[in-house]
Amino acid sequence: MKVKLAGKVALVTGASRGIGKAIALALAKEGCDVIVVARDERGLQLVAQEIGAMGRRAVPVRANVASLNEVKRVFDLVLEKFGRLDILVNNAGIIKRGTIEDHKDEDWELVMAVNLKGTYYCSREAAKIMKSQGWGRIINISSVAGKIGDIASAPSYGPSKAAVNALTKSLARELAPYGITVNAVAPHAIETEMTAEWPEEKRKAIIAQIPIGRLGRPEEVAAAVVFLASPEASFITGEILDVNGGYLMD
Numbered sequence: 001m002k003v004k005l006a007g008k009v010a011l012v013t014g015a016s017r018g019i020g021k022a023i024a025l026a027l028a029k030e031g032c033d034v035i036v037v038a039r040d041e042r043g044l045q046l047v048a049q050e051i052g053a054m055g056r057r058a059v060p061v062r063a064n065v066a067s068l069n070e071v072k073r074v075f076d077l078v079l080e081k082f083g084r085l086d087i088l089v090n091n092a093g094i095i096k097r098g099t100i101e102d103h104k105d106e107d108w109e110l111v112m113a114v115n116l117k118g119t120y121y122c123s124r125e126a127a128k129i130m131k132s133q134g135w136g137r138i139i140n141i142s143s144v145a146g147k148i149g150d151i152a153s154a155p156s157y158g159p160s161k162a163a164v165n166a167l168t169k170s171l172a173r174e175l176a177p178y179g180i181t182v183n184a185v186a187p188h189a190i191e192t193e194m195t196a197e198w199p200e201e202k203r204k205a206i207i208a209q210i211p212i213g214r215l216g217r218p219e220e221v222a223a224a225v226v227f228l229a230s231p232e233a234s235f236i237t238g239e240i241l242d243v244n245g246g247y248l249m250d
């Protein structure tokens with residue numbers, strides 16, 4: 001079977017588990033070598049082993065995307081190991097729950113630092129490399145919360161993702177002349193450790209609002225990312241693509 005992305009080099013943040021892991025594996029299946037970045041060393045090693053077993057190169061790097069020094073170290077390593085970068089997937093993200101009264105300022109700072117600043121730092125380093133190549137794909141994992149706000153109290157999460165959407169569109173305009181597309185995927189209610197904490201009643205209430213009638217799977221988000229990275233998506237940029245079972249149709 002012909003793979004879509006043979007010989008491409010991809011970097012996926014937050015790739016030790018959940019959606020990021022599914023994206024890293026899906027890109028490897030389509031022919032990419034993958035740099036997998038996250039905070040959890042053990043999870044990264046396991047993902048790298050799976051990619052290696054597919055016959056692709058995988059480089060696991062433990063790093064915090066909210067730290068500029070650590071992001072720079074990651075991209076130095078990318079150039080050292082591969083000499084290029086074709087696809088960046090900004091997937092690392094966190095949520096801190098709480099009402100507006102009890103949401104701590106530190107939580108606000110942390111959520112913005114990981115979800116927004118991490119995306120900004122990685123995009124900036126990737127853009128430098130991709131501009132020199134005249135080709136690149138940047139794909140940000142946003143959320144339905146970036147369009148409609150949070151469905152449960154988490155006052156910093158929706159705003160961080162709304163800003164990711166605006167950053168996606170801003171960079172899409174700026175980088176289009178260099179052959180770089182910038183898009184986002186906005187999932188809702190995907191089965192991962194982030195949503196595993198939901199009590200049964202809440203899970204049922206959330207599913208009741210999803211026309212497809214179930215939670216999404218990480219692989220279904222990964223499929224949208226592979227499409228946006230593929231040659232078939234060459235005329236798509238600045239798009240925020242819903243992967244939400246019909247929960248929001250905008």
Ligand SMILES: NC(=O)c1ccc[n+]([C@@H]2O[C@H](COP(=O)([O-])OP(=O)(O)OC[C@H]3O[C@@H](n4cnc5c(N)ncnc54)[C@H](O)[C@@H]3O)[C@@H](O)[C@H]2O)c1
Pocket residue numbers: 013014015016017018019020037038039040063064065066091092093094114141142143144186187188189190191192193194195
């Ligand atoms: N699960 C959902 O229903 C859902 C819905 C909408 C959007 N999203 C978004 O999808 C993305 C992935 O979500 P998930 O459910 O797989 O989450 P998860 O909590 O299962 O995994 C998060 C990953 O990000 C990494 N990470 C966290 N902080 C980091 C940091 N500072 N630096 C580097 N890596 C870091 C973790 O190590 C882990 O690999 C997030 O951006 C999330 O906001 C998830």
